[in-house]
Amino acid sequence: MDLAYTEAEEEFRARLRVWLTSVLPSLPAKPRPDDWPGRRAYDTAWQRMLYDAGYAGLHWPVDAGGQGATPTQHLIFLEETERAGAPYVGANFVGLLHAGPTIAAEGTAGQRARWLPPVLRGEEIWCQGFSEPGAGSDLAALRTRAVRDGDHYVVSGQKIWTSHAEVADWCELLVRTDPAAPRHRGISWLAMRMDAPGVTVRPLRTLAGSTEFAEMFLDEVRVPVEHRVGAENDGWRVTMVTLSFERGTAFVGEVVACRRTLTALAEEARANGRWDDPVLRRRLGRLNAEFRALWRLTQWNVSEAQAAGGGGVPGIGGSVFKLRYSQARQELYEAAAEVLGADAADLDREWVLDRLSSLSYTIAAGTSQIQRNIVAERILGLPKGR
Numbered sequence: 001m002d003l004a005y006t007e008a009e010e011e012f013r014a015r016l017r018v019w020l021t022s023v024l025p026s027l028p029a030k031p032r033p034d035d036w037p038g039r040r041a042y043d044t045a046w047q048r049m050l051y052d053a054g055y056a057g058l059h060w061p062v063d064a065g066g067q068g069a070t071p072t073q074h075l076i077f078l079e080e081t082e083r084a085g086a087p088y089v090g091a092n093f094v095g096l097l098h099a100g101p102t103i104a105a106e107g108t109a110g111q112r113a114r115w116l117p118p119v120l121r122g123e124e125i126w127c128q129g130f131s132e133p134g135a136g137s138d139l140a141a142l143r144t145r146a147v148r149d150g151d152h153y154v155v156s157g158q159k160i161w162t163s164h165a166e167v168a169d170w171c172e173l174l175v176r177t178d179p180a181a182p183r184h185r186g187i188s189w190l191a192m193r194m195d196a197p198g199v200t201v202r203p204l205r206t207l208a209g210s211t212e213f214a215e216m217f218l219d220e221v222r223v224p225v226e227h228r229v230g231a232e233n234d235g236w237r238v239t240m241v242t243l244s245f246e247r248g249t250a251f252v253g254e255v256v257a258c259r260r261t262l263t264a265l266a267e268e269a270r271a272n273g274r275w276d277d278p279v280l281r282r283r284l285g286r287l288n289a290e291f292r293a294l295w296r297l298t299q300w301n302v303s304e305a306q307a308a309g310g311g312g313v314p315g316i317g318g319s320v321f322k323l324r325y326s327q328a329r330q331e332l333y334e335a336a337a338e339v340l341g342a343d344a345a346d347l348d349r350e351w352v353l354d355r356l357s358s359l360s361y362t363i364a365a366g367t368s369q370i371q372r373n374i375v376a377e378r379i380l381g382l383p384k385g386r
Contacts, residue, residue, distance in 0.1 A: 043090035047122030064104035082256035095119040095126035127168035146175035165214035187235035
């Protein structure tokens with residue numbers, strides 16, 4: 001991996017900085033954290049601005065509607081937008097970072113043409129329907145059934161922790177299409193409209209007060225067979241593609257955000273006198289090294305995926321990244337609580353809600369226990385546990 005930037009890449013960075021400087025002052029105020037319709041409108045409007053400026057789907061393949069940019073250009077884009085304080089993907093998270101890349105890698109030409117342009121233009125929002133009440137970390141134990149009825153599947157079951165379900169247009173949905181097959185072989189990956197008859201969404205309020213997750217009940221929902229991505233009963237393999245993106249590249253922008261937060265924490269500590277504590281300074285210094293290393297690991301994973309071909313699908317190195325990033329993020333916001341002191345209990349203070357949400361990161365996108373198993377078995381070659 002070449003860590004030096006070329007002249008063309010630095011020119012790309014300079015153009016992006018100029019564009020960000022010109023457009024960011026025109027953005028409206030951000031909606032309240034609990035105003036999801038408002039947040040959807042805000043996030044999709046920003047996505048449309050990116051699309052019109054030629055920055056949407058920057059690293060997606062050209063035949064998937066993207067710009068075909070290099071991995072380095074993509075990382076420069078993430079660095080510069082985060083440093084400028086530009087909006088993150090927000091409600092577009094699943095469509096841009098999970099479902100969209102999966103469809104780009106595994107979908108038919110017709111599926112790519114139907115679903116990818118609206119995602120890039122900010123016209124349609126996706127949610128993720130993977131987890132179930134009785135199948136969290138053990139995703140292959142899912143029980144939501146899809147019975148073939150002519151050119152449709154009839155889907156019944158329940159999902160939980162369905163990200164952005166209350167404002168979504170589509171759902172990337174895992175269903176069991178062959179209950180007699182071994183657990184990993186009877187699963188299919190479907191794209192389901194959220195306004196289809198039989199879909200009921202009940203928002204879930206998190207510890208931080210947000211309703212970005214929901215439980216979803218499916219009562220004989222009819223999904224066209226043509227909305228299946230990949231072959232019937234091949235959904236586990238397609239799901240591994242989705243999870244590779246989720247664990248390997250979906251958190252990339254957040255690493256940059258954490259580095260910016262770390263700088264702000266150091267400034268706050270200097271201002272309130274806590275910088276005099278050598279233990280705190282040592283803690284912040286170690287976290288700085290941690291996130292710099294995670295950024296280099298990100299560069300390595302993205303470069304490796306691009307060099308390997310196959311649509312830039314991240315490899316199992318994403319589990320190494322996700323495992324360490326989840327813990328580092330929690331440590332970062334524990335340090336934030338130390339910097340804030342008594343204000344760490346004030347929900348209106350910066351970083352407090354982030355501290356609460358960080359508790360979920362060792363669970364989201366596959367628990368740390370699952371990531372350790374993947375690293376042990378697929379990277380280190382250790383035998384499977386019993």
